[in-house]
Amino acid sequence: MEKIKSPKNIPLLSKTLLISLALFIALTSLNLKVNLIEIPFGFPEFIVPKDNPLTEAKIELGKKLFFEKLLSRDSSISCASCHNPKYAFTDGLVKAKGIKDREVTRNTPTLTNIAYNTSFLRDGVNPSLEAQVIVPIHEKNEFDFHILLAAERLKKKKEYVDLSLAAFGEVPNPKVISNAIASYERTLISGNSRYDQFTFQKDSTALSNNELRGMHLFNKHNCVSCHSGFNFSNGEVVNNGLYKDYTDIGKMRVTLDPKDKGSFKVPTLRNVAITAPYMHDGSIKSLEAVIDHYIRGGYDNPNKDKRINGIKLSENDKQDLVAFLKCLTDSSFIVR
């Protein structure tokens, strides 16, 4: 058999071509990532589900849907009515209000850095951002609507059909709604507070002495054992002793395990100064009052986490700890 000889430089050329092509692809995809979402200094990458990769088109559609009142039955409220960007995606209310002023049983949580969460809702019982989208749409006290009817409404609007085709190659349907909104929510990254400037951007002047003392107290008094890491949450669902007897049983409503009674997800403390009132039921009005709760060690109940056992703080300490919590506010995140 005769082999056809090829000049030596051709494979070499194709090799270089291949490598540069690979490099080009790698670089452009890297660029894309950086363009889509800037991961702040000190933050890890977050996980995006394989079946819903982030794209510019999905984020654009998702953002529009997040502010879209058509998703509620009487077209009166949108996601942003409760998750208002001005208050770091909360509403300032003790308990959220849905259509026709119906009261929701819980306080609206922030969506700050929600991309890093691995479980959703106050009690962490929902497994994905995509799945969570349907909750407010169907919930009687929120949108009181149905995802199929919401999709029908969007199908009648040319702008949504166009955006949906661009993002998914499909006309509006339940998957489009849930995947687009989840994609937008993943862009809600906040990592430019004065705390970040000090810790990750190495600006030693970013925090005052009192705030530094507060940070020290936050670590010393073990707040950091639950509110840990770059996002100030270890993701655990625990009982922080808010009550002796809980009316909202927390995670137990799903597990029915009495050990889960009153267990709630450790919330991030980013932007906490503007997300009052606090806790799952909005029962604590101010950060000072939250600190008082931890000074007291909460109320005894069989499920109270062992790490909550009362701490000793002077009035000055308390002020410094609050000052530290306030420097977790990222003003560049709030203006959007």
Added chain:
Amino acid sequence: MKKIIIALTLLFSFNLHGQKEIVLRISHALNGNAFAYNQNFTINGVTNYFTRLQYYLSGISVHHDGGQITPLNNVYVLASGHIKSYYLGNYAFNQVESISFDLGVDQAANAGNTVNYPSHHPLGPQSPPMDWGWPSGYFFVVSNGFTDSNNDGNPNASFSLQALGNQMLTSIDPIIVTPSTSNDTIFIDLVANADKFLHGLDLDAIGVDHSSSPSNLAMCNNAINMNVFEAGFINTSIENEASMNFVHVDYTLPFAPTFNYHFNSTNQINLDIYGIDGKHIIHQSNLPHEGSYFPLKEFSSGIYILSLSNGKDKITKKYTVTQ
């Protein structure tokens, strides 16, 4: 040679010869009679009726042709009290001997999201919803209705049991069946004794319970403990045929009711909805002879008229929409 191999492969992959359509036929029963919504039955010595009965079957395995076992992967059945026939797929079975399945949705699928399925898929978004949302996960069994709480023989107090959570999954041992075959279809006939789902449950005391509670677990486990499922067929056409055609309006979403209907003959159905002023609002043709219809349309509050016809029989029914 190559060409022959390609031809053979093509022939092999497209050859459906020897394959049969496998249809699971579930005759739902109340106290041994054909199932109907709003029809009184007794269990635990109490009179009740169902307004909604739906459940999932997964992990289906068919034993056929002398002891071969074929798991029907990714086949899910969303069964409803009024619906008999569920198409399971085409398989190269000649003789079906028995069938086994799990009541509920397997753990992997139960962790998924409804929106990833097309809307006609059993695991896709349903109306009324078959998933809870708060924690994601499907309701394995939904049984809603009324129970007699004051012993006058008339069900007056509503109950709603909706079972949720992986631990509810209930394995049903192989049920030996005597299938009937017609042309290229094998019908696997089961009777589901719907009343037995509620054995031992104090429905009045339970009221509304959408959770993984012991009551919901008991309801699911009744499927095996009380032999809800058994081989058999209830022939409804012996009775007055016209009276067995029905439509039942499910008002779980009062602003968007769902219609559950059943016609005895297998002719396709035309559906029309009119306003009370006679204005024609919706026309839908070629619907199956039994099913659930959720109009993908928003109606303003008021009274509407639903008309279903198979060319021979016709049912009209007034229903209300409350916004």
